[in-house]
Amino acid sequence: MALHTIPIRRVGNRITLFLEGDRELVMLSGLMAGALVFSAAELRATLIGMVLWFSSLFLLRLMAKADPLMRHVYLRHRRYHAYYPARSTPFRDNTTSQGNQYK
Secondary structure: OOOOOOOOHHHOOOOOOOOOEEEHHHHHHHHHHHHHHHHHHHEEEEEEEEEEEHHHHHHHHHHHHHOOOOHHHHHHHHHHOOOOOOOOOOOOOOHHHHHOOOO
């Protein structure tokens, strides 16, 4: 008797992106650029805000294209950074008991 399979559709299993970038980071950069433009109310601040918005949008799109979950990976890396001790080196001589530990 064959097993009954249920297909998993791509539409229900996608990462939430906004303007092809990470949703929260794109909205945060837009908020920061908008706050800069409207709080200063100056032509120079408007130009800087637009440059900030478009450059951050470009970089966030590149980041999402490489890995849509890169923000979560980076935050997890920052959280566990103190946990992983730096002990590995190409010049380390392992004893036989250390080598037998992983067999």
